[in-house]
Amino acid sequence: MITPDAPDRQYSTRLRTALVLTGSGTAGAYHAGVLRALHEAGVKIDLVAGRGVGAISAVFTAVDGGVRLWEDNGLWRSAAATQFYRWRLPLRIAGWTLAAAAAVFAVPIALLAIAVLVGLAGLLLTLVGLAAPAATLRSTFSGWVDALFAPTALPTTIPRLVLFVLVVGVAALAINLGWSTIGAHLRRRARQSVLWRLLGSPLTSSTLLTGSLTELWNLIRGAAPIAAPAAPDLARRYVELLADNLGQPGFRELLLAVHDIDARRDVVFALLGHAHRPRFFGRPGTPDSASRYLEAFDLSGISRDHAFDALAAALALPVATAPHLAAFSPEGPWRGETHRLCDRPAALGRLLREVATAGAEQVVLVSASSPEANAHQLGTGREEIRGRAGEYLASFEAASLRDALEHFDGRFAGLFVIRPAHNPLGPLDFAGVYDERSDRTQALSELVDRGYEDAYRQFIEPIVGAGGERMEVHQGNGGVGKRGKA
Numbered sequence: 001m002i003t004p005d006a007p008d009r010q011y012s013t014r015l016r017t018a019l020v021l022t023g024s025g026t027a028g029a030y031h032a033g034v035l036r037a038l039h040e041a042g043v044k045i046d047l048v049a050g051r052g053v054g055a056i057s058a059v060f061t062a063v064d065g066g067v068r069l070w071e072d073n074g075l076w077r078s079a080a081a082t083q084f085y086r087w088r089l090p091l092r093i094a095g096w097t098l099a100a101a102a103a104v105f106a107v108p109i110a111l112l113a114i115a116v117l118v119g120l121a122g123l124l125l126t127l128v129g130l131a132a133p134a135a136t137l138r139s140t141f142s143g144w145v146d147a148l149f150a151p152t153a154l155p156t157t158i159p160r161l162v163l164f165v166l167v168v169g170v171a172a173l174a175i176n177l178g179w180s181t182i183g184a185h186l187r188r189r190a191r192q193s194v195l196w197r198l199l200g201s202p203l204t205s206s207t208l209l210t211g212s213l214t215e216l217w218n219l220i221r222g223a224a225p226i227a228a229p230a231a232p233d234l235a236r237r238y239v240e241l242l243a244d245n246l247g248q249p250g251f252r253e254l255l256l257a258v259h260d261i262d263a264r265r266d267v268v269f270a271l272l273g274h275a276h277r278p279r280f281f282g283r284p285g286t287p288d289s290a291s292r293y294l295e296a297f298d299l300s301g302i303s304r305d306h307a308f309d310a311l312a313a314a315l316a317l318p319v320a321t322a323p324h325l326a327a328f329s330p331e332g333p334w335r336g337e338t339h340r341l342c343d344r345p346a347a348l349g350r351l352l353r354e355v356a357t358a359g360a361e362q363v364v365l366v367s368a369s370s371p372e373a374n375a376h377q378l379g380t381g382r383e384e385i386r387g388r389a390g391e392y393l394a395s396f397e398a399a400s401l402r403d404a405l406e407h408f409d410g411r412f413a414g415l416f417v418i419r420p421a422h423n424p425l426g427p428l429d430f431a432g433v434y435d436e437r438s439d440r441t442q443a444l445s446e447l448v449d450r451g452y453e454d455a456y457r458q459f460i461e462p463i464v465g466a467g468g469e470r471m472e473v474h475q476g477n478g479g480v481g482k483r484g485k486a
Helices: 027-041 054-062 079-083 089-105 107-127 131-148 154-187 194-199 206-221 231-245 277-281 289-295 304-314 348-357 385-407 444-465
Strands: 017-022 047-050 253-260 265-271 296-298 324-327 338-342 362-367 414-418 433-435 440-442
Touching: 017 027, 017 054, 017 348, 027 054, 027 362, 027 444, 047 054, 047 348, 054 206, 054 253, 054 304, 079 206, 089 107, 089 154, 107 131, 206 231, 206 304, 231 265, 231 304, 253 304, 253 348, 265 289, 265 304, 265 348, 277 296, 277 348, 289 296, 304 324, 304 338, 348 362, 348 385, 362 385, 414 444
Parallel strands: 017 047, 017 362, 047 253, 265 296, 362 414
Antiparallel strands: 253 265, 253 338, 324 338, 433 440
């Protein structure tokens, strides 16, 4: 523990170092840029921990696979990144069918509007002395209108087309209702209203999860042309790879934090070295051993099949996406129960506490949340659903980051924070967003580059490279340490 009058502690490669990655959605792109900089600089990392989309970054970094995140055809620079957290397929089909129905229904109105424009054009031609062309224009268009509005044409065709597209939309929702009902009984019974099963959570994280698993398999298989196994088998191979190489260059201990909705508690999945495993998972007979047994799962033991359950749960946003259903091992504390797991945006404090329990002495914390706003920094609020939800999520995470930094002041020899000074992209802005401050649209790939630059400017150059000239380092004196010199 650092005393209030102790001098600023310096970054040291001799201390057990944890890299903590926190955030949701697009924050993964910022993580990728930071990871690239840390990789190039050869920064020593013993333990990597993540929550939210930081779980993806942690899983790749633990097996020295960060390049799959930041390279040109990697996860966060690929064209598929714009489709992460998209609307669920039944809702997309229903939305497009409603739009198609509205477009078909608007055809007669559009024709009437064109008729008005044709009449005005004919009037102008008459006024300039071109009476013959004006008469031809009016007569030709009148013939088209008479043909289109004949009793056997648009008056009967349009209602049929509108009914057809509406039936397609209703059929998509009905299929979703049947599928969700069958799935609920196959995986776990749930009391849900018909409306919820009909519509369900609006977004899905399946595209991001599938892309992550594909990149992990490409990393594991190397150049061998082997078909990807099922997710449980891939999880076992991943855990075996990490466990067998733990302690080798590029391989780090792993810690992931998610929330168990049914148990109403946070749970952590970790693969640690032998020296720190007993303390982290608790010893039988201690006062907190029973509670710890329900919350901490050892990926090197009977919980080895749950590595990707933790990954899928970390990507599940509360309410916005369906929670991940994880069937625990019959030999474990939950005796084969299936629990609903998801991310908890305010769980950064719990993650830092778990990192401390795992023996971390200094922490490098990476967050895509920009600092809190001051007076006269208001911006235009987002009105669309994804933008508004992203605003709320970003605000909650920024407040959680501030609370965690204040709470863990002095708990580590050094707590180094890498975060952007300004980040216009909300957690769900995968296709980019217009930034009022710079008066232009900023893309997701720019966030990768910003993370790379921030890591060098805030941590590598002032701290690792300059022997202690600091960025924000939260110390035990209740304040903020020195800032790095440019």
